[in-house]
Amino acid sequence: MLTAGQSRALSELTAVVVATNSRITMGTPEEEDRAGIAPILVPITVDCTGTPIGENGVDLGSSREFELWVPADFPFMHPEVRTAHRDFAGLPHVTWTNVICLYLSNNEWDPSHGMRGFLRRLLTWLSRAAAGTLVSVELPWHPPVGAFRSSERPVVVRADLTPDLESDRGFWTAWARLSIQHETYMDVVEWSREPTGPLSVPVVGLSQPVGFLFPWSSRDLRRQLVRAGLNIAAYIEMLSRSVAINGANVSPLLLIGSPAPPGHESGTRFASIQAWDVGERGTRAHWLQVFDQRPSRTRRRDRSRPVNWLAGKRILLLGCGALGAPIAEHCVRAGAAMLLLVDNGSVNPGILIRQPYRGCDIGRRKAEAMADRLRDVADFAPAIFADSGDAIRVKADDLTNFDLVLDATASRAVAQRLERLRREVSAPPPMIAVMVGHDCEHAIATVALTASSGGGVDLLRRLSIRERDDRLTSLREDLYPSLPRTEPFLPEPGCSDPTFVGSAADLGGLAARLLNASVEFLSTASNEDTPTAAAVVLRASLGEATYSHYWPNDVVRRDVNTGYEIRIARAALASMRTEAVRAAQLGRIPKETGGLLLGQIDTACDVVWIDQAMGPPPGSGTSPDGIRLEIGELPDRLASLARRTGGLRSFVGAWHSHPRADPLPSATDADTMGKIVNAEVDAPRAALLIVLGGAAGAWERWLDGTGMPEVHTQMYFPSGRSAEG
Template sequence: MTPGQEQARRELERIAQVPQSPVRIQDTSEELIEEGLLQIRLEIDCSDTPVLPSGIRLKPAEIFIVCVFADFPFTSPRVLTPDPRFAGRPHVLWAHEICLYTSPNEWDPSAGMWGFVDRLLTWLARAAEGSLSAAVLPWHPPVARDSAAFGPLIVRAEVPEWARDARLWHAWLLVRRVDERILEAVGWMQDPREIRRRPDRFAVPVIALDRPAGFTYPNDGSALVDALVAHGFTKQRLARLLTATRLANAVNPDAPLILAVGSPAPGGVDAPQRIAHLVAWWISADPREAEPGWIKVFDLRPSASVRRDSSRPAGWIAGKTILVLGCGALGAPIAEHCARAGAASLTLVDSGRVTPGILVRQPYEFADVGLPKARVLAERLRRVAPGTALTPVCGDALDQVQHPEVDLIVDATANRSVAARLERERWRGEQRRPPLLSMMVGHNSDLGIATLSLPGASGAGVDLLRRLTVAASEDDSLTIVLDDLYPDPPRTRIFQPEPGCSDPTFIGSSTDLAAIAATLFNGALSVLGSTSADPPPGQLRPTRFGLVTAVPTGLRPAGLNRRLAWTDDVIRRDDRNDYEIRVDPAVFARVRQAAIAAAAADSTGGTETGGALLGQVDLASRVAWVTRAEGLPPESSASADRLEFDVTRLRDRFADHRRHTRGTVSLIGMWHTHPHSRADASSRDEATMRGIVDGFPGLAQALLLIFGGGPDAWRAWLDGAKLPDLYVRMFFPGEAEPRG
């Protein structure tokens, strides 16, 4: 007897010595039924246990045999009952073994025999009141002994409506070979001859019982046939079923002959009542003569199983089509997250090849060196998620940005040209705009940034990174973003990982990137999964999000996890120059205040006012962002019929804005109002703007905004009821006439 078994015996003796304890030890047998197994025979006093009509009538004293393993308490004991009347009851396996624990992890070694006996007494109480299927005790399907020589069989296809008849019936599963070992059921058939159109598939007959099978299935072919007959499925019907299956599978000579049995769940169990459990039997001849060959069945039908990631943010991915641009340190793990979460299809785009240096942080192998990343990643993910359609594209991501038929675009390239192309195509294209997630990593991999544009949002990655930078310039807790992305002064040392033309990149390990990629992606999925909720009354729905995570490291001990949200800008088009103008709603508020002040100073209400526009213009994306509207520059004049600007001091005046926002907000143009009249540029307005762009050496362009509207529209805007009319126009140096 081992020390652990001796401990178990002593604990049972102490339990039996407790006053009024229902436990008595009859004897301890050191004749081991298996090597290292000790038997202790217990008598449980059940004379005071209440019995209900639906329960099992207990004897005054029930006998149980506790089997203790050599390494107790680290392995839970088994408990057997010699009384056959418990056979077929929930949690009674093979007629005599009582299963008290759902899994080995449910066993609490610290509770020892005290916890074990308490569990056994609970089982007896539940048996007496007929509630063995209650949640207080473990619940699992009937048990079949599986053989390592066969299967497993994975069942994903849900039972169709026509197969939900409560009577005893049979049908067929449509099964494919995943590889030499794994089988997968991908559909249901009423006629096995349908298989003739699919020579790469084979049919598996299913007998659906009309009542629960009990808690154990037969352990040999003869007992299986007898059990089916007992349920009303005759031997003749079984023979016809197997013959029809063999004939149907003749198109696939290598198809095995498998018989599946489905059983409803017992009453009181929170599980589907029709084919709640599936088991399968591999047969090579008449099942009565066949050797035991139960196949391990993994039942993944939605009605019979709960995904381990259920109710988590990644659940949004299930069934979606996703385009991943870049299969590197961020894109590759995100693609794997998508595959594991059940994406319907993944398109993987990367022009690069696997190099030895990237193995420190990207999920590739040494044997992959020299091969295209996209192709290697696709092959790897096929082994992870064979149900996901994977398309590798070994080409430039710039050529793949027009992809309207996907549910999500992930830009993990950290490539400015790709971001600019995405930005331009998003506003110029007429196609559907799917959500766009852009991600990047800081210089030392202790900072991660993601931006998310929802469908219909006014901007993409360039837009949102800029918006995040502006927010960081106004929030001291986000200074890390400015210092990492736009260091001042700029870094003088560039991290070049390999000699030659490899891209300057960032320093980071696989653990750094795993933490950043998962945190950012989970945050973005959380947003995507919650966007269906209506915003509070009086609030606009955010359409653009910025996610910042700072991973604690030795270099930066403090962590950070922030989510910022913004509503859409007001969008106008300059069709003359093919630019999109995006005006922050705060600009309208500032201009309205100035217009109200001008109207108050002039009884006619016709005095114009104006000022400078601060923002940014992106020549590649062809977007102009208007972030702020400033008042009249010094020594400018306004009257009822004209507005004159002194622009000589503007650049110096707004230099601080440019430095503070690391170049994101600077002077980009002028604005003025046309009270009670049309928002349109006069010849004097055009001359003024050409003077601005020609008078500032190095100024690439200037933007003009004119706020106006007829009398009714103007008064409605001043009253806060609606937006004014808005004229937008870009001007370029040396431009004499409007561009056609």
């Protein structure tokens, strides 16, 4: 009894016979006694009269007979076509001398095309066989295979041929050195003219292509190799040397390399490599499975994707948690040359819900458990190291050993530490910081290039105070809530650190998207016109597409005595220039002017951010000889601003100008700054004074918008302590 699929195949075949006006004719189907299990055989005859014959083509004669083997699961499995003769033996896509391989992979078969599509494919193959064009630059070439598989471990070819072997196009013998890093397979890591140590096996390099299939019998294989140029005595001597070198460590093997057929350029001496298990006795040749991973032959599946930027990079990853752990795996799979994992935490049962650790890792240090896991993921990239120390102890010198620093700790202290350290290195590596909000609604990545004036703390701050962007309103409340959260999420008894709500599916997807967007910015940032810093924001629950923010560098000055770095936003400097121009237009004699500075002073990072410069407050007085800033109303006027920005933007100091003069502070300046930092109520811990000046020519050019003034910075502290920069 035929299956429904086989009955359908016969019906479709009958329709094809009618449609082709008997160019294809069908014989009587034959079926075995195992109904519903075995395929059925359907003889067909194809009329080949008048088929053009090319220079290297096959004469098909007036007709050709074939056997179609239709599987029980047709159309979900494609039929197989065979010949009753060996006329096609040795042709491309012919195995076992009489089986025609019409599909390079099962995925090429489209069940919806049915028998009509299958026969169309057979007719195309016949026309190309007659024309001699089964192999060409335009058509895919199936390398020769060894059909029988040995029980020995498969072979993974990692190394390219040496230049002398690559350039030798004649028949030759050589040696390959194996490496057994894992019990399930062997690597080929070196090629040489002579054995270079243990696990060396002989190699035969053919000068002519072997066809589609290596011989299936050991005797035929030896005969073929002798016809190709192998000296039997030399061959036996090589096998004896291999056995003496390797002992019982590996079964006697012979690697055979074949060039590509004419008309197909492979780009390397060996278009195909097969491994013969010589130690397997019997009439059949036993072939090992070979995976060709030579750099010259393989094309990375991620080569056009953003993470390809990570290939060959040395990466420092801080934090192996919900974001850091999946990102670590992405880095290894992308081909990072070296990865150092830093995390002082341990694996506990609760984190298994969303972090890629195993039950057997409970109690282990995260960094060590993750390093072991990643070595199993990609043992060909063994430069994976674990550090179970605290990420806060990273030193400036450590940064110089890496091409990228990834901060996935979600720790403010670590972020501020990195912000300070990158100032101590002349050329800090690019830095990426990733984090999620308390309910996994927001995910953020900040990216600072080597030339960026700030790192993760700087960029997260810029993002949070960005105005005129309604999409960031909920983000600011998530990261910097105006009121403390009364119900912090504590996932299990004894957990002292509040964490966030989120699943493995949430974090896995967010980690991948953040990494992709970040390295895409890094890979395109070589252009001098591109920004030096960026932030990526994801809105998880809304499925909102990634949107990014970019910034130019601040104008940076440093107090050499205190170590404070003053970062002046270009918009703030432009506001000072606008006020200086206004003052200059009031009379022939340039007047001093000035105002208040808004931003943030971070005493951990030793950084002062200036986001906004205001003009003179009400009640201030300006004259050609100086300026007096009225600061009496400051606390009331600026307290609400600080509350609205979570303390990210508040009063940090004052500025004023010295037109056409040196920008040195006066006694009045010192008196004003002293009153600010020594006030009894709401006095800032420190305050900044900026004085702008310069010679007449330089000053006028700045007012015209074509230059920069001289900038003097000075920090003031309570009790009169000050330092100049």
